[in-house]
Amino acid sequence: xxxxxxxxxxxxxxxxxxxxxxxxxxxxxxxxxxxxxxxxxxxxxxxxxxxxxxxxxxxxxxxxxxxxxxxxxxxxxxxxxxxxxxxxxxxxxxxxxxxxxxxxxxxxxxxxxxxxxxxxxxxxxxxxxxxxxxxxxxxxxxxxxxxxxxxxxxxxxxxxxxxxxxxxxxxxxxxxxxxxxxxxxxxxxxxxxxxxxxxxxxxxxxxxxxxxxxxxxxxxxxxxxxxxxxxxxxxxxxxxxxxxxx
Amino acid sequence: xxxxxxxxxxxxxxxxxxxxxxxxxxxxxxxxxxxxxxxxxxxxxxxxxxxxxxxxxxxxxxxxxxxxxxxxxxxxxxxxxxxxxxxxxxxxxxxxxxxxxxxxxxxxxxxxxxxxxxxxxxxxxxxxxxxxxxxxxxxxxxxxxxxxxxxxxxxxxxxxxxxxxxxxxxxxxxxxxxxxxxxxxxxxxxxxxxxxxxxxxxxxxxxxxxxxxxxxxxxxxxxxxxxxxxxxxxxxxxxxxxxxxxxxxxxxxxxxxxxxxxxxxxxxxxxxxxxxxxxxxxxxxxxxxxxxxxxxxxxxxxxxxxxxxxxxxxxxxxxxxxxxxxxxxxxxxxxxxxxxxxxxxxxxxxxxxxxxxxxxxxxxxxxxxxxxxxxxxxxxxxxxxxxxxxxxxxxxxxxxxxxxxxxxx
Ligand SMILES: Nc1ncnc2c1ncn2[C@@H]1O[C@H](COP(=O)(O)OP(=O)(O)OP(=O)(O)O)[C@@H](O)[C@H]1O
Ligand SMILES: [Mg+2]
Numbered sequence: 216x217x218x219x220x221x222x223x224x225x226x227x228x229x230x231x232x233x234x235x236x237x238x239x240x241x242x243x244x245x246x247x248x249x250x251x252x253x254x255x256x257x258x259x260x261x262x263x264x265x266x267x268x269x270x271x272x273x274x275x276x277x278x279x280x281x282x283x284x285x286x287x288x289x290x291x292x293x294x295x296x297x298x299x300x301x302x303x304x305x306x307x308x309x310x311x312x313x314x315x316x317x318x319x320x321x322x323x324x325x326x327x328x329x330x331x332x333x334x335x336x337x338x339x340x341x342x343x344x345x346x347x348x349x350x351x352x353x354x355x356x357x358x359x360x361x362x363x364x365x366x367x368x369x370x371x372x373x374x375x376x377x378x379x380x381x382x383x384x385x386x387x388x389x390x391x392x393x394x395x396x397x398x399x400x401x402x403x404x405x406x407x408x409x410x411x412x413x414x415x416x417x418x419x420x421x422x423x424x425x426x427x428x429x430x431x432x433x434x435x436x437x438x439x440x441x442x443x444x445x446x447x448x449x450x451x452x453x454x455x456x457x458x459x460x461x
Numbered sequence: 462x463x464x465x466x467x468x469x470x471x472x473x474x475x476x477x478x479x480x481x482x483x484x485x486x487x488x489x490x491x492x493x494x495x496x497x498x499x500x501x502x503x504x505x506x507x508x509x510x511x512x513x514x515x516x517x518x519x520x521x522x523x524x525x526x527x528x529x530x531x532x533x534x535x536x537x538x539x540x541x542x543x544x545x546x547x548x549x550x551x552x553x554x555x556x557x558x559x560x561x562x563x564x565x566x567x568x569x570x571x572x573x574x575x576x577x578x579x580x581x582x583x584x585x586x587x588x589x590x591x592x593x594x595x596x597x598x599x600x601x602x603x604x605x606x607x608x609x610x611x612x613x614x615x616x617x618x619x620x621x622x623x624x625x626x627x628x629x630x631x632x633x634x635x636x637x638x639x640x641x642x643x644x645x646x647x648x649x650x651x652x653x654x655x656x657x658x659x660x661x662x663x664x665x666x667x668x669x670x671x672x673x674x675x676x677x678x679x680x681x682x683x684x685x686x687x688x689x690x691x692x693x694x695x696x697x698x699x700x701x702x703x704x705x706x707x708x709x710x711x712x713x714x715x716x717x718x719x720x721x722x723x724x725x726x727x728x729x730x731x732x733x734x735x736x737x738x739x740x741x742x743x744x745x746x747x748x749x750x751x752x753x754x755x756x757x758x759x760x761x762x763x764x765x766x767x768x769x770x771x772x773x774x775x776x777x778x779x780x781x782x783x784x785x786x787x788x789x790x791x792x793x794x795x796x797x798x799x800x801x802x803x804x805x806x807x808x809x810x811x812x813x814x815x816x817x818x819x820x821x822x823x824x825x826x827x828x829x830x831x832x833x834x835x836x837x838x839x840x841x842x843x844x845x846x847x848x849x850x851x852x853x854x855x856x857x858x859x860x861x862x863x864x865x866x867x868x869x870x
Binding site for chain 1: 699702703704706707709710713714716717719720721722723724725727728731849851856857863868870
């Protein structure tokens with residue numbers, strides 16, 4: 216399988232504290248990957264590095280067939296290359312309707328002039344409708360997203376992520392605040408999305424990870440502790456010591 | 462601008478209708494074109510107020526919708542005024558000089574004419590040379606272009622430097638204040654080429670126009686109303702579409718907008734520069750009605766007042782900005798013009814000329830604390846729009862984000 220993203224030897228320190236320590240990671244074109252690890256392991260920081268929010272002190276982040284380095288690109292440019300991100304805390308534009316949120320995320324020109332003269336086409340509106348149906352927010356299209364419940368905001372953000380049609384999805388704790396049925400639905404969506412693109416899911420909930428049924432990377436103190444199937448990593452003694460056995 | 466835009470934004474039509482009605486009524490009541498109930502000087506006050514409403518619309522775009530609390534937009538307003546003022550002063554002086562010289566036996570050479578204009582204009586600052594910045598002052602077309610080009614370019618360069626370094630919030634506000642202050646101080650110097658603290662004067666006299674001020678004042682009222690109407694329409698169109706979505710997103714949570722792939726800096730720069738141009742156009746219409754412009758007008762406090770007007774009118778809704786600017790500036794004219802009756806308290810007499818500022822400052826504090834939706838929020842009561850109950854949480858993490866009470870459901 217060809218590599219879509221390769222992170223190698225990356226380290227980041229905050230005021231002398233090494234949040235990420237010589238981390239290496241790679242993911243293929245259509246691959247689903249779960250990343251687990253105790254609180255403070257550096258999972259969110261890892262996503263910050265890939266998306267350009269945090270600049271690493273050392274290491275390389277290489278993207279795509281042309282092996283572009285992401286380190287010198289702005290957040291917006293990285294997003295435009297096809298990396299979408301869902302945040303740990305759901306962040307949608309609360310003063311805007313569900314439809315406006317989705318339209319903003321929908322894959323289209325990002326330049327200011329193009330956006331100024333943009334008029335949603337019938338196809339665009341149809342895509343938004345379909346997405347809204349998929350995430351169960353079709354009836355809420357014209358509601359301001361600030362009025363949605365926590366779970367619905369999670370959904371909306373997942374919908375925005377899908378609307379971007381990224382090649383790599385980074386999903387930080389998508390199931391937090393969701394009911395068991397909603398979790399199941401989320402799993403289905405992520406598994407389905409991973410058929411055509413790479414998906415990285417950070418999640419604490421072991422049941423959720425089990426249902427994803429994919430390769431698992433365990434982070435600890437900023438580096439990879441173990442990698443492999445869920446059964447493989449959960450039987451690893453180091454993993455049991457630092458994470459599961461707590 | 463398609464039909465659905467107006468259909469989706471009926472308030473724009475209402476606004477334009479009210480503005481036309483206002484202009485018509487003032488015209489009918491004016492001395493120049495009507496029954497003379499409204500004095501020419503008050504017509505000018507109203508015309509100037511329309512210009513202030515236009516810059517308030519610009520301020521609302523940049524602050525209310527994009528979350529950039531610029532405290533420097535009056536610098537662009539003033540620069541616009543200077544640009545048109547240069548032509549007005551040059552051309553009028555030229556006509557006077559040519560007229561005076563035509564009595565002479567030998568017809569003056571062009572360079573003699575220019576020298577004479579120069580000493581007329583720059584005599585007050587002890588000079589007669591035309592500074593470089595006056596290079597195009599003899600051409601109305603070029604000066605009109607400079608009205609938007611000079612402030613636009615300043616905004617572009619300033620904004621590029623500031624936004625590129627990701628200066629936001631209070632620091633950006635301070636930076637914009639520093640910019641206005643620097644510009645005002647520069648213009649105060651006699652060798653700035655714009656007559657130092659004398660500024661430019663006699664701007665109410667249009668060169669080559671013989672019509673009296675009561676007529677000219679109405680022309681300017683119309684021009685100002687037209688500019689406000691077009692500016693409002695443009696702003697409403699911008700905020701109604703996806704561009705509006707993006708800038709409101711930037712206001713509430715700019716990091717999130719970046720991760721969607723939008724280059725936040727470019728959007729901010731576009732809005733900052735566009736609103737600077739709008740402010741400049743407003744200034745170019747304002748100062749011929751005021752008759753005089755000097756660096757005092759660009760003092761940092763002016764830009765702060767602008768933010769106060771928009772806050773009192775209601776940030777993030779264009780009609781709120783217009784109402785705020787009209788209401789506060791007219792009230793201010795009334796209070797500071799000595800028309801408001803003094804209040805004798807026996808031991809002390811409240812003179813509004815002195816106390817108006819205190820009243821304004823107090824109202825600003827009260828509005829900010831208790832009614833952030835401003836005067837414009839009254840329309841929500843009437844149209845039955847409710848505010849969300851967010852237990853005090855803003856609508857986003859950023860400093861300029863919409864506050865709970867500013868939001869509607
Ligand atoms: N901007 C920052 N400044 C200082 N320290 C930071 C910063 N960002 C992260 N850290 C620290 O780096 C470490 C890793 O944080 P990170 O948020 O990546 O952990 P996480 O694995 O996502 O944890 P959680 O499961 O709680 O979400 C933590 O100790 C955190 O305090
Ligand atoms: Mg985290």
